[in-house]
Amino acid sequence: MSRKLTVILLVLLILTGAMGLKTLVTTHADGAVMMANGAAPAPPSPWKNGAAPAPPSPWKNGAAPAPPSPWK
């Protein structure tokens, strides 16, 4: 039992250390993503415009499907 608890403690320590290191490294990050597998050229960062969730469209009220255009 004590061995299993030691493993759990080590896992939590490693996880905390890794996330702490990540926070330290990305303190001034501009949304850049670190990719580290292979030598292929990396495409532009997916979070180039910030990581904030997109606001709802200003022209949409409610979730109902839009009716067909009356001018068709």
Next chain:
Amino acid sequence: MPGPIEFMVWCLGFASEVAVVVCAIRAKVFKRYLPLNLYMAASATVELLRYRILNHYGFTSSNYFYFYYYSDALLTITLYLALISLFVIVFREMSAERYVIYGASLLLGGTALFSYLVVQQSSNRLLTHFVVEMSQNLYFVGLVLTYVLWGAILKLRETRTQLIQLVLSLGVYFSLFAVNYAVRNLYPPFSPLSIALLQFLGCFLPVAWAYAFWRIPKDARLAPARLAVIPR
């Protein structure tokens, strides 16, 4: 579109990934380091597919974008498993493989949960956010784990030269990327240089592992650097 230098480095990276597998087969250690070789084989296959998609759809296409980030996440998980296999090899003599596998599964689950908690607020492209976040977090977990493994190797006075070379290469590889990433974030004027360096850094691990399999005999042992001092 990438230029000729980028393509040349890309080809070098692909060739060295294939060389790792070929050298391992030649040195008859393919099965001993099976997860490492599978990672390299997967990496070479992904390189080919990335080239095909880049050629077909273009550098700025969403096809290349999605394939690049999703395949990178899968490769990071494979690299994590390869690293755990090195842990198993080191701790085999202590008969502690069961605990290593238990801890590794727990750590992978914990990282996935942490990543999900971070991205759960973003309703937009939740899966993509999760995949990229998970890949990044697992990368840093791998970095810390490599140093833990190196500490264990020192503590257990491991002498297998090939194993030590493999672990050290992994440590240098992880550290180079972390330093590059930190420089990129802390000093934005150096950002273009560090982005250009990324491809070169990507070649380091396959070259170092190919060297380890090619030049170092599988049963080579390091002589102990110093004798333990016992006070009288």
